[in-house]
Amino acid sequence: QKEVEQNSGPLSVPEGAIASLNCTYSDRGSQSFFWYRQYSGKSPELIMFIYSNGDKEDGRFTAQLNKASQYVSLLIRDSQPSDSATYLCAVNRDNYGQNFVFGPGTRLSVLP
Amino acid sequence: NAGVTQTPKFQVLKTGQSMTLQCAQDMNHNSMYWYRQDPGMGLRLIYYSASEGTTDKGEVPNGYNVSRLNKREFSLRLESAAPSQTSVYFCASSVAVQETQYFGPGTRLLVL
Numbered sequence: 001q002k003e004v005e006q007n008s009g010p011l012s013v014p015e016g017a018i019a020s021l022n023c024t025y026s027d028r029g030s031q032s033f034f035w036y037r038q039y040s041g042k043s044p045e046l047i048m049f050i051y052s053n054g055d056k057e058d059g060r061f062t063a064q065l066n067k068a069s070q071y072v073s074l075l076i077r078d079s080q081p082s083d084s085a086t087y088l089c090a091v092n093r094d095n096y097g098q099n100f101v102f103g104p105g106t107r108l109s110v111l112p
Numbered sequence: 113n114a115g116v117t118q119t120p121k122f123q124v125l126k127t128g129q130s131m132t133l134q135c136a137q138d139m140n141h142n143s144m145y146w147y148r149q150d151p152g153m154g155l156r157l158i159y160y161s162a163s164e165g166t167t168d169k170g171e172v173p174n175g176y177n178v179s180r181l182n183k184r185e186f187s188l189r190l191e192s193a194a195p196s197q198t199s200v201y202f203c204a205s206s207v208a209v210q211e212t213q214y215f216g217p218g219t220r221l222l223v224l
Contacts, residue, residue, distance in 0.1 A: 008152075031210070032210060034212060034213075042217070042218075043202055043215040043216060043217050043218050044155070044202070044215050045215070046212055046213075046214070049212055088154070088155070090213075092210050094210075100145075100157070100209070100210075100213065102147075102154045102155040102156075103154060104152065104153065104154040105154060
């Protein structure tokens with residue numbers, strides 16, 4: 001079982017819809033969770049992070065964490081074509097540098 | 113404030129040649145990282161430096177060496193390049209190993 005799993009996609013949603021991206025992780029002791037966005041040919045950029053169970057909202061983005069079920073999700077409301085990118089989930093398992101693990105990413109396509 | 117910078121942006125090597133990828137950050141971060149990104153594989157950690165004066169292996173260290181030259185700079189060296197090292201290399205930095213990582217623009221390396 002991979003440590004951090006994501007559906008590779010592509011996930012296609014119409015403009016204005018809600019895009020839902022999911023991530024599961026295997027280490028129950030994981031402490032912090034990050035969502036990065038990566039445009040084609042560019043470097044990953046942080047969207048948001050979450051440490052505690054529940055929801056965290058930032059503008060059109062909401063991160064949801066459920067440690068009991070070992071999943072973290074990212075909701076994008078009012079999706080725009082500019083949101084079309086690959087979204088990477090990252091999990092920090094503890095306080096050691098090698099335990100910051102990225103998932104393979106989900107490619108999102110927002111159709112005008 | 114340039115953030116994380118990497119040089120070169122693109123490089124072509126022949127099998128057996130050596131080269132050093134340079135990375136520098138101006139955010140006064142303590143921790144720095146080198147990743148490679150291959151299609152379908154996500155980001156994989158090569159080496160990291162939790163703080164100035166320390167370096168540790170990540171998931172895929174074979175064929176690479178690193179030097180944490182000072183707090184700002186972290187270089188990655190390929191002593192004898194192989195076609196399997198064709199990839200996109202990203203440098204990242206963070207305040208501490210458990211905190212958000214910020215990425216450089218990447219170096220695209222082609223080994224023939």
